[in-house]
Amino acid sequence: MAGIVLQHVMKTYGNMYAVNDVSFTVNDGEFVALVGPSGCGKTTTLNLIAGLLPMSGGDISIGNRVVNDLDPKDRDIAMVFQNYALYPQKSVYKNLAFPLQMRKLPKEEIDRKVQDAAKLLDITHLLERKPRELSGGQQQRVALGRALVRDPAVFLMDEPLSNLDAKLRVQMRSEIKRFHHNLNATVVYVTHDQLEAVTMADKMAVMNGGLLQQYDTPANVFSNPVNTFVASFVGSPAMSLIPLEAAGNSLRSPEGWELPLSPANVRKAAGSTTKDIVLGARHSTLKLHKSAVPGSVPGKVYTVEPTGDVTFAQVFINGAVVNISLAPSVVIAPDEMVWIEFDQDRMHLFDGATTMALQAA
Amino acid sequence: MTTITESAVRRRNGPDWWRWTGRLFLVLLLGFTVMPMVWMIITSLKTGFAAMQYPPQWWPAEPTLQNYTRLLDPSGRIGQDFLHYFWNSLWVSTITTILAVVVAVPAAYAFSRFRFPGRNFLFFAVLLRNMFPAVVFLVPLFILMKALGLVNTHGSLILTYLTFGLPLAIWLLKGFYDNIPIQLEQAARIDGATRFQAFIYIVMPLSTPGIIATSIYSFIGAWNEYIYAYTFLTKQSQMTLPVGIQRFFSENATDWPGLMAATFIMSVPVVVLFLVLQKYFVRALTEGAVKH
Numbered sequence: 066m067a068g069i070v071l072q073h074v075m076k077t078y079g080n081m082y083a084v085n086d087v088s089f090t091v092n093d094g095e096f097v098a099l100v101g102p103s104g105c106g107k108t109t110t111l112n113l114i115a116g117l118l119p120m121s122g123g124d125i126s127i128g129n130r131v132v133n134d135l136d137p138k139d140r141d142i143a144m145v146f147q148n149y150a151l152y153p154q155k156s157v158y159k160n161l162a163f164p165l166q167m168r169k170l171p172k173e174e175i176d177r178k179v180q181d182a183a184k185l186l187d188i189t190h191l192l193e194r195k196p197r198e199l200s201g202g203q204q205q206r207v208a209l210g211r212a213l214v215r216d217p218a219v220f221l222m223d224e225p226l227s228n229l230d231a232k233l234r235v236q237m238r239s240e241i242k243r244f245h246h247n248l249n250a251t252v253v254y255v256t257h258d259q260l261e262a263v264t265m266a267d268k269m270a271v272m273n274g275g276l277l278q279q280y281d282t283p284a285n286v287f288s289n290p291v292n293t294f295v296a297s298f299v300g301s302p303a304m305s306l307i308p309l310e311a312a313g314n315s316l317r318s319p320e321g322w323e324l325p326l327s328p329a330n331v332r333k334a335a336g337s338t339t340k341d342i343v344l345g346a347r348h349s350t351l352k353l354h355k356s357a358v359p360g361s362v363p364g365k366v367y368t369v370e371p372t373g374d375v376t377f378a379q380v381f382i383n384g385a386v387v388n389i390s391l392a393p394s395v396v397i398a399p400d401e402m403v404w405i406e407f408d409q410d411r412m413h414l415f416d417g418a419t420t421m422a423l424q425a426a
Numbered sequence: 427m428t429t430i431t432e433s434a435v436r437r438r439n440g441p442d443w444w445r446w447t448g449r450l451f452l453v454l455l456l457g458f459t460v461m462p463m464v465w466m467i468i469t470s471l472k473t474g475f476a477a478m479q480y481p482p483q484w485w486p487a488e489p490t491l492q493n494y495t496r497l498l499d500p501s502g503r504i505g506q507d508f509l510h511y512f513w514n515s516l517w518v519s520t521i522t523t524i525l526a527v528v529v530a531v532p533a534a535y536a537f538s539r540f541r542f543p544g545r546n547f548l549f550f551a552v553l554l555r556n557m558f559p560a561v562v563f564l565v566p567l568f569i570l571m572k573a574l575g576l577v578n579t580h581g582s583l584i585l586t587y588l589t590f591g592l593p594l595a596i597w598l599l600k601g602f603y604d605n606i607p608i609q610l611e612q613a614a615r616i617d618g619a620t621r622f623q624a625f626i627y628i629v630m631p632l633s634t635p636g637i638i639a640t641s642i643y644s645f646i647g648a649w650n651e652y653i654y655a656y657t658f659l660t661k662q663s664q665m666t667l668p669v670g671i672q673r674f675f676s677e678n679a680t681d682w683p684g685l686m687a688a689t690f691i692m693s694v695p696v697v698v699l700f701l702v703l704q705k706y707f708v709r710a711l712t713e714g715a716v717k718h
Contacts, residue, residue: 117612137615144616150609154631163627167618211617 067128067218068093075122083109085275096245096252098262101272107255143212147224149204151196158192164215182214202233222254259299293420296345305387307344318383327409333423341417348388352406361404470686477682493687511670519648522587526644534599582658591644602636635706
């Protein structure tokens with residue numbers, strides 16, 4: 066096992082920056098998720114680590130060895146692809162054996178390792194089948210098996226769960242997590258599903274437009290998003306963002322109401338480059354009132370979605386949709402006027418012009 | 427509403443005229459294509475005299491295999507010549523086929539996988555040849571072959587057949603490679619293969635149907651070609667079957683049964699090849715037509 070270091074990694078196509086100056090370090094044994102919307106450069110970054118694409122600039126090291134000019138086969142990595150990329154003409158056994166054969170291992174050792182991997186993933190009974198005769202979940206296991214049979218320094222996974230149905234995805238999610246735990250493997254995992262990233266990863270790298278937005282533990286990314294993009298991307302339902310204006314010790318809405326700020330938040334708001342400030346709040350930090358209370362702002366209910374143990378409501382405040390979670394006992398109807406109370410300690414303020422999070426000076 | 431009901435009623439009652447017209451048309455078409463072949467075989471079993479009779483013998487009164495034994499008898503002059511032509515054709519077609527595969531496979535792979543300057547231009551340039559009738563190139567190619575000193579050699583034919591066969595071969599194979607997910611190669615390269623090994627171990631086996639189809643196509647093209655063989659080759663010893671068979675026209679009177687027997691033998695390798703490998707051929711032509 067080994068760590069990975071990316072330094073100022075660039076990938077350009079013409080004058081399009083697919084990956085723009087991305088630097089981060091994956092420690093030995095860490096599970097890192099690369100997450101972002103499609104086209105954000107996460108898969109390109111993974112392919113650069115794998116060596117499947119030539120870099121336009123920067124350095125990548127795996128286990129203290131600069132691998133910039135090494136072929137994929139010499140980087141001591143294994144990869145699980147979104148479409149599994151099982152060799153269709155080979156049986157499961159031969160799929161698992163292929164990486165070992167390419168490394169010219171003796172036959173007995175190949176057999177032993179293939180059997181071990183098959184046992185670990187519970188696919189021993191499938192060894193003689195062809196990939197097309199397997200279900201999606203079984204193919205996924207074989208793909209994992211082909212990756213781990215060689216005991217590589219680093220595992221790279223490109224959206225390995227996105228072709229599975231919802232139920233299987235949750236099951237495989239825990240299996241991959243368990244697999245990482247048992248092998249103490251270094252894993253770089255690409256996904257567009259922030260929930261996968263949050264639930265599985267030790268650290269997550271949020272990317273957008275080829276740029277690394279934030280690289281931190283899921284908990285920190287969740288509680289301290291660096292900008293409005295990260296804030297709205299991570300968490301489900303997403304953090305609600307309301308564009309407002311700074312006015313002394315409060316935030317003013319064009320609709321006329323004002324929201325007084327705590328002293329700490331006033332200091333944060335003072336750091337904004339312009340008067341425009343975006344107020345961010347997660348659904349669980351908001352309180353709903355049927356009449357005005359101090360520190361609350363008016364809104365109109367848009368939809369109500371009961372899920373059983375919690376009810377989600379969407380409320381229009383100042384033209385922005387605000388998600389709020391409620392106890393199932395709360396009864397509200399669409400178009401009802403409500404008042405939303407913000408938690409001053411858990412609200413987020415962003416610079417309206419730069420979209421960056423405002424910190425207390 | 428009314429029209430739907432009416433047509434539904436019509437479909438249920440009485441014969442489906444469109445369907446029967448279609449069937450009749452197919453039967454006529456089948457007769458049109460099969461009759462000459464049947465007549466070829468029947469004639470090849472007749473004696474020279476019987477073949478010329480009018481009204482014709484629909485079925486040979488005294489069927490004989492003498493025409494075949496004459497052609498395939500290595501001790502007779504006709505047999506010697508015929509077997510020699512046969513061998514020439516086999517040689518030219520086989521070499522053409524091997525070279526076509528050797529050139530088309532890497533070319534198609536490159537067109538499918540790599541982005542290089544002039545890629546689109548080259549790809550359409552390759553197809554450009556197919557937009558002109560082959561005869562247009564007869565004189566220029568003859569002059570070229572003369573300059574290269576290739577007239578009266580099999581090399582001239584092999585080169586010509588290659589240029590004619592390659593465009594479709596490359597086009598066909600490119601379609602195949604386009605359909606093989608690039609992740610398979612990437613997986614192989616990560617699993618320890620070089621780019622070349624990934625191609626040999628993973629991609630090549632998957633494109634076997636395409637390679638077989640390409641081979642059949644090249645082989646048949648070379649095997650049947652007449653005009654160029656007739657123009658480039660004047661020496662008896664070099665002639666291929668389509669040209670050589672002509673001799674049955676010129677010697678004394680036309681030996682129809684002999685000609686038909688020779689034609690039949692000539693068509694055997696192609697038919698056999700096609701029957702054995704036709705499932706690959708069909709698969710290759712329809713590959714990529716629908717998403718799997």
